[in-house]
Amino acid sequence: MKNATLLLLLTFCQTIFATNTATLKANAPYVNSVQLLRLDYTAPNGAIRELALGFTSDNVASDGLDYGYDASVIEPYTNDLNWLIEDNRYVIQGVGAFDDTKQYLFGLYNEFSGDATIELSSTQNFDTIINVFIYDALLNTYTQINDSPYTVTIDAQDYTDRFYIAFSQPETTDSNDTVDSLDISGDNDNTIDPSIITPKGQLKVRYIKGLNQLKISSQNKAVIQQITVYNYNGSTIESKQNINNKKTSIYVNTTDKNLILHIKTDTETIIKQVVIGSI
Structure with missing residues (x-):
């Protein structure tokens, strides 16, 4: 205009x-x-x-x-x-x-x-x-x-x-902290309950550039069952089911550098933002 x-x-x-x-x-x-x-x-x-x-x-x-x-x-x-x-x-x-x-x-x-x-x-x-x-x-x-x-x-x-x-903002958190207000639960019909979001430090995430893989490991006794990777627009990049292990990897061949991980364990649901290249 x-x-x-x-x-x-x-x-x-x-x-x-x-x-x-x-x-x-x-x-x-x-x-x-x-x-x-x-x-x-x-x-x-x-x-x-x-x-x-x-x-x-x-x-x-x-x-x-x-x-x-x-x-x-x-x-x-x-x-x-x-x-x-x-x-x-x-x-x-x-x-x-x-x-x-x-x-x-x-x-x-x-x-x-x-x-x-x-x-x-x-x-x-x-x-x-x-x-x-x-x-x-x-x-x-x-x-x-x-x-x-x-x-x-x-x-x-x-x-x-x-x-x-x-015109104002709440206290900011680290960009790699878990996100408690984002619903990326598959069909988006159910909102994530903030009470089941895991605090920072419960997961270790590493990116293997040559393999285009995210390696994820539980830092407590929780067993990882399912992982879904999204970009910041909410589109699914990759999903992995029936893991049932404390350690796993997932293939992420994408040009998106900013990703959101939706991780289900046997005890909780974890939502975490990661930036490829900084992990």
């Missing part, structure tokens, strides 16, 4: 903001009280989209659909990033007062594999600097974009429940 088009949408949206509250704030330009955040998205094919998120200090808008505060996508594109509100696509979203505990969902639509980038373009009318993050719900990671853009390698598919904008 061209700059002029976004500017027109922003002006339109801000004008409606001002009109809707003119009777209450006749002596104060309402547009100046709207806190705005602008983002630039670049798709793997080079397509560019500009998005805006507006916070209304008196909560005249909500997290849901608000007529006059949300600007829908007029012409949906196959390579695009939009706000998702009630499963519909928007280029401008108006919400209530700024709350750093809230997150807002993106819909990322993509027909090409490659790198996608989300960049913080500007903020307006905030009294203090706010932290802005991209939350990846698949990897359970937060990446701050205040000073540098967020770049992710994606497949040619649509992502409607993975990426969010966020």
Whole structure:
């Protein structure tokens, strides 16, 4: 979308903001009280989209659909990033007062594999600097974009429940720790119970480059029964059943460097992120 088009949408949206509250704030330009955040998205094919998120200090808008505060996508594109509100696509979203505990969902639509980038373009009318993050719900990671853009390698598919904008993050963990929020249990019908996730250090994982193998061994008395290897998009790379041993290996001939292991033992379920080349 061209700059002029976004500017027109922003002006339109801000004008409606001002009109809707003119009777209450006749002596104060309402547009100046709207806190705005602008983002630039670049798709793997080079397509560019500009998005805006507006916070209304008196909560005249909500997290849901608000007529006059949300600007829908007029012409949906196959390579695009939009706000998702009630499963519909928007280029401008108006919400209530700024709350750093809230997150807002993106819909990322993509027909090409490659790198996608989300960049913080500007903020307006905030009294203090706010932290802005991209939350990846698949990897359970937060990446701050205040000073540098967020770049992710994606497949040619649509992502409607993975990426969010966020303004705070929980305590971070080592990237090789187990992941307790990712459901990669075969058919994805059952969510992993965090109470059965094994703490870091219960498994030893080594990668044998010449053989394209992961060697996995239990560091306690647990017997490994099943292993499934996924990439970060949730696609299955390899699976091995009926192992029944404390040590095993699994073939992983893939160009993906970041993998997720789903390991079932006789006592527990283990989910672990690994990076090929660092193990």
